[in-house]
Amino acid sequence: MKRSASIVGVLTAAVLLAAPAPAAAKTEIHFWHAMGGQLGEATNELVRQFNQSQAEYEVKALNKGTYPEVLTAAIAAYRQKNPPHIVQVFDVGTQTMLLSGAVYPIFQLTREQEIAIDWNDFIKPVTGYYSKDGNLYSMPFNSSSPILYVNRDAFQKAGLPDRPPATWREVGEASKKILAAGAAKCGFTTSWPSWTMLENTFPWHDQPFATNANGYTGLDTTLLINGEFGVKHIGQLAAWQKEGVFSYGGRMGQPDPKFINGDCAMLVQSSAVIGGFKKSLKFEWGTGQLPHWGPPYRKQNTVVGGATLWVMKGQKASDYPGVARFMKFLAEPHQQMWWHVTTGYLPITHSAIKNLETGHHFKKNPEQWTALSQLTAKPTPNSLGHRLGNFVQIREAIEGELENIFAGTKTAKQGLDDAVAKGNEILKEFAASNRP
């Protein structure tokens, strides 16, 4: 009697302890991105928060390298019929993704999964860039805008008033005074030369960067950067390079140290570096909008840089609800605000911006407002965005020619003409590969 009771007791205990009723295994959702360093930490934290907020899905985020490496990895995986669920693709990859036939448009995903995201909550320049026929195809994730960073200590030393120059003319004059006073070795430099000086400067002045409304309305697009406006702007930069007013510093973020070191008194760079600058700059600094030439050019808006999240086709149907829920999570004001505050990328929903305003966030962080203020105007066809195929190669060609121009081996007109010739060639190739 006792024996069997204890046996039953042991067996019961064993059963109870050994196998807790197995929770349904979480569905995995694979998310490939290009966020390294501190950005990677932030991304992992966001993902962790989502995973903890519900029990059915687990998002697994993986840094697959740089933006081009992530895209190529996704392509290779797709061809092997094994793509990730979500891929982060940079702005210049938009046209490639749109024409690929491999994506599950985000507006369709949320509609079919019956998850409601208010797309009108996102700011216009963002939805404009990534929409087709009024529908959003990818989920905006990290967006930024180019602004002017100013070394206020250098301005003070040169006897300049303590406010950022608003026009390019003012930039030139300020630089010359700074050089004369020995307050810095160069007036200004710019990171991401093509993105800031051409891709954004044109929309900022309501000038067309390319035909077909920058590629939105057709595939037979050609570049227009070698027109009068382009030659004027780049020509001025080239002349300034010779005088030391402008000092070319390389591509991407390579010129940043020139500003951080105090070598250059001003820097045009993405608003995303605000966070890093707060930690590393040792002088008084401020921001201003991207400089403008003034009349006769209108002040329009800049286009967003950064990347968005694309959903890939070819997954199990039961996975997509999880993907949609993750997207909704990301769109919520709390996440938008957290991401903005942590990484320095822009808050891109009206509700998030409103919440931040209520918390006096922009009073404490005026630099962020500088960036957002460039995105409030209603876009014209010239400033909706860029939709060019093989944009990476085009940017490459443009920046190569810019280097020739700044090194003095070609005039602005010559260099821009060559850039346009190469760019048009690339666009033709793209159109041919994607003929429907």
Add this chain to the structure above:
Amino acid sequence: MKRAVFKNRRLPYLLVLPQLAVTLAFFFWPAFESLRLSFFRTSPFGDKRLFIGLDNFRKLVVDPDYYRSILNSFVFASGVTALALGTGLFVAALATQKVRGLAMYRAAVLWPYGIAPPVAGIIFLFIFHPSYGVLPYWLSFVTAYEFNWLLKGWVAMALVVVATAWTHVGYNIAFFLAGLLAIPASVLEAASVDGAGPVRRFRSIVFPLLSPITFYLLVVNMIFAFFGAFGVIHAVTQGGPGRATEIMVFKAYKDGFIGLNLGSSAAQSVVLMVVVIVLTALQFRFVEKRVTY
């Protein structure tokens, strides 16, 4: 001198089988795929394919950037080989002299070989950095010339040549050391008894005896620099500024990986493969005849 051989029939096939299998699967099959791909124009995701015959190749022939990359490859390969071989031989010669503490010296010059090219690239990027690098800082005391590798192509080329040679010099030193130490002292003594000075001894005895190793290193260094030295350029200059450091291998990678023009990239790979085959053939047929064993 006829070579002695073994007479088994089936054994040799079994012996070469593993390597042939791996080579066929991971070299020839992808190479064949690349060849096939080079005749097509495909959209990145592979959903649209168009047969265009030799069009990708034709575009290469008329592309000035392609010729630029060929020239860059030669400059880069020659620079790296000359620097790495020359320095290697010099240091190895020093390290076999009658001085004390040689084991320590040897360890101290061999180890850079273990450093990953991207890491070496990043370190040299730092050293050469126009804004916070040590080298331009020191050079600024000597000359006002701005060694800005972000703008001046030749400075960028110098940077990648030095960084790549640095990672490879240890390899050469190791082999030269072995070769130099293997020369019997008796031979050298006999020669000096015959009245030969140090330079003549080097020229007529040491150098010829080193020739198998020198040949091997020359082949390996040139091939490595021409076809394989990718890591440093990828990590530091990405072929810039303005394509000044874009060697053929990097261009093929960039057009495919970043430009997503898989057809052109495949065509460039095919050209590279053909060149490798031809070079290998030439080396085995002609150069090896002159090597004394």
Add this chain to the structure above:
Amino acid sequence: MAADGAVAASARVEALGGAATTRRRWSLGWGAFVVHALLLLSVAVIAFPLYYAFVISTQTLQEVITRPPILRPSTNLLPNYVEAWTRSHMTRLLWNSGVVAVVSAVGKVTISMLSAFAIVYFNFRGKSLAFWLIFVTLMLPVEVRIMATYEVIGNLGWLDSYAGLTVPLMASATATFLFRQFYRTVPNELVEAAQLDGVGPLRFLWAFLLPLSWANIAALFVVLFIYGWNQYLWPLMITNTEAMRVVVIGLEDLIPRTGTHIPEWNVLMAAAMMALLPPVAVIVVMQRWFVKGLIETEK
């Protein structure tokens, strides 16, 4: 001609019962002081980049970007290294890199030895073809044929696996080339003597060639270990989970390459220092053996 002279000379010395010298040096004719000075200079020049990387790994980010550059180590060593270790999950990375390096090195040495042995010591039909097929691979980097190789791996089902990481690295002929060169220097007399004694080919390989080849094997192991350890692009492409990543990827992962955030160079260099210790240790430890071994084999 010179070789004949050398052989003749050494034969002369042997005949005289010449001493077996263990340390053979040939003199440049320069004084010891000059040699020391040049050696120290060489070491300094070669070692400087690594020293600089170490210095950066001990600084704070502020110190890293100041001007003039600070060349003395600073005090931030521990925080940087701890940060680098935890952020990149170093343990797993180091393990994976180790597996890739060792397996690909051992595998490649093995198959190369067998092939070189077959090519040098046998005459068989299709020998030339095999020779060319193998040697044509002397170097075409994986980066250039990467998409196609990815497909092959995918078709084999080897994505995200150790097999996929290691086997493609074995597909080049550099090791076979070296073994071939070496086997051709082995005197014919040795082979003929062995055959007279009735030694079969496999036993010959195992009992005669293998001991003679230790130096070559050691040298190759070092080279291949380092090659396998330092891979970046290939592992990046075919690994889809954190658990299979290698150390160079972990390193690059610490760099925000979006051009919008400043890299934390000090943490990065700390990670780099940890990543390069194993391959450097391999060189330092093995260099005595293979150089020593290479002398022995020339008897």
